[in-house]
Amino acid sequence: MKAEHYVGGVFRSDGPAFPLIAPVDGTELGAVPEATREVVDDAVAAARAALKGPWGAMAAEERAAALRRVADGVQARFEEFVDAEVADTGRPRAFAETVDVPRAVGNFRAYADLLYGRPERAYTTRVPGWSSGTGEALNYTVRRPLGVVAVVSPWNLPLLLSTWKIAPALACGNAVVAKPSEETPSTATLLARVMDDAGLPPGVFNLVHGHGPGAAGEFLTGHPGVDAIAFTGESATGAAIMRNAADHVTPVSFELGGKNPALVFADADLDAAVDGTVRSCFTHSGQICLCTERVYVERPVFEEFVSRLGERARALDGYGPMISAGHRDKVLSYLRLAREEGATVVAGGGAPEFGDARDGGFHVQPTVLTGLPETARAVREEIFGPVCHVAPFDTEDEALALANDSPYGLAATVWTRDLSRAHRVAPRVETGIVWVNCWNLRDLRTPFGGVKASGIGREGGEYSLDFFSEPVNVCVQI
Numbered sequence: 001m002k003a004e005h006y007v008g009g010v011f012r013s014d015g016p017a018f019p020l021i022a023p024v025d026g027t028e029l030g031a032v033p034e035a036t037r038e039v040v041d042d043a044v045a046a047a048r049a050a051l052k053g054p055w056g057a058m059a060a061e062e063r064a065a066a067l068r069r070v071a072d073g074v075q076a077r078f079e080e081f082v083d084a085e086v087a088d089t090g091r092p093r094a095f096a097e098t099v100d101v102p103r104a105v106g107n108f109r110a111y112a113d114l115l116y117g118r119p120e121r122a123y124t125t126r127v128p129g130w131s132s133g134t135g136e137a138l139n140y141t142v143r144r145p146l147g148v149v150a151v152v153s154p155w156n157l158p159l160l161l162s163t164w165k166i167a168p169a170l171a172c173g174n175a176v177v178a179k180p181s182e183e184t185p186s187t188a189t190l191l192a193r194v195m196d197d198a199g200l201p202p203g204v205f206n207l208v209h210g211h212g213p214g215a216a217g218e219f220l221t222g223h224p225g226v227d228a229i230a231f232t233g234e235s236a237t238g239a240a241i242m243r244n245a246a247d248h249v250t251p252v253s254f255e256l257g258g259k260n261p262a263l264v265f266a267d268a269d270l271d272a273a274v275d276g277t278v279r280s281c282f283t284h285s286g287q288i289c290l291c292t293e294r295v296y297v298e299r300p301v302f303e304e305f306v307s308r309l310g311e312r313a314r315a316l317d318g319y320g321p322m323i324s325a326g327h328r329d330k331v332l333s334y335l336r337l338a339r340e341e342g343a344t345v346v347a348g349g350g351a352p353e354f355g356d357a358r359d360g361g362f363h364v365q366p367t368v369l370t371g372l373p374e375t376a377r378a379v380r381e382e383i384f385g386p387v388c389h390v391a392p393f394d395t396e397d398e399a400l401a402l403a404n405d406s407p408y409g410l411a412a413t414v415w416t417r418d419l420s421r422a423h424r425v426a427p428r429v430e431t432g433i434v435w436v437n438c439w440n441l442r443d444l445r446t447p448f449g450g451v452k453a454s455g456i457g458r459e460g461g462e463y464s465l466d467f468f469s470e471p472v473n474v475c476v477q478i
């Protein structure tokens, strides 16, 4: 798969090239063009021009039809998308087949569907006491697109997360300039091919490749021609983007890091809790922002839970690598640090040896730790790998205090058979998402995002459509 920029309806590969490395075995997959400031300028200008063309005048139904053509186009090239995502990320093929590509198709279909039934105008009538001034008026609110939207996405779920933003941005009538992670350019390039085939007018969707700081990401997010930024990635990157966007007061929607807690009560179905925690800690080798990294277990079942989780972690097979040598080294450095801080390693704890080509790749063993104080860096900082720390608690209040003692607030899981407890605890967990007796069960209409350092705003369903459009009130004196 050759990575290319897509600007104003034209594929191009100008800019210096950098190598794309396969995380599964460390081999070189190809070269990626690094977008210069000029390429980014061209992309923003093409997007601006597209808003003045047929796209800007298109009815919602026609935009919905365009999104459906894109969904069909991704579906038609299903295997190519799977191949590209597997090559770039090293993830198990089944994951790309069941999560990444179907969800990308679903993202376009969901927002096409949502455009129907969304009132184009919302009316208010005069209510005494709520209105000032004299005379009767008819107020109505119309929604218009924001303009040029920058979509900056990470490497962990490349196609899923970029389309999660691109689809609603286009649904609302914006033009998009997308910058995928430098580690995972391939499915984005394929998506540009699909957009081209689907007949989107030139400039409605643009793609630039390259790095973040001092490069394409920074050029794009600080660009005066960008009207909004949708970003998923690390919290520190979100802060850097916000500083850059501040000069132009560009609105942002941020989905950032997490240090997600799981609360396992003694009354839980322990089989389900162990099963769910294996999934929530180790899916995609922990490289999903929703993954659990802190597990708190009520003391009567603590020993049994740790022993069963450790056993399951040791038995995991066929897990994928970390995205890069750099990220593998970061995760391993946390494991060294955890040992220095006094951790007991129940399972894993290092890099595996396979005795085959995978030893050239960037793997880390699924790891279960115990015994660290809550102040330990491995308990407080996002590791973003297959690593969890398990600690005991004695009371519901203590469990909540432990869960909430974090600068992050993205997602939590609560495991209990006691419905009253579930409803009592869930609203008191300081995260944007709380799953009870499940993990990552997703309905694309629900609010998705984090509190504290885990994000700004919500995406999903109407929440995305609200971010990617601007309400304008029209007041007509009668």
Ligand SMILES: NC(=O)C1=CN([C@@H]2O[C@H](COP(=O)(O)OP(=O)(O)OC[C@H]3O[C@@H](n4cnc5c(N)ncnc54)[C@H](O)[C@@H]3O)[C@@H](O)[C@H]2O)C=CC1
Residues within 6 Å of the ligand: 152, 153, 154, 155, 156, 179, 180, 181, 182, 210, 211, 212, 213, 214, 216, 217, 218, 221, 232, 233, 234, 235, 237, 238, 240, 241, 255, 256, 257, 258, 288, 289, 327, 330, 382, 383, 384
């Ligand atoms: N919570 C989450 O959703 C994710 C968290 N991470 C965490 O972030 C760490 C670093 O991973 P990265 O992929 O490098 O994440 P990142 O947050 O640095 O990068 C995400 C995207 O932002 C771009 N970017 C980076 N710096 C930028 C800047 N100053 N201005 C504009 N764009 C910029 C990157 O090129 C990429 O497209 C990981 O080790 C992991 O801990 C990574 C991916 C997702």
Ligand SMILES: O=C(O)/C=C/C=C(\O)C(=O)O
Residues within 6 Å of the ligand: 156, 157, 161, 164, 232, 233, 255, 287, 288, 289, 290, 442, 448
């Ligand atoms: O939308 C989903 O189902 C998953 C989202 C995951 C992230 O946002 C992430 O890992 O960064």
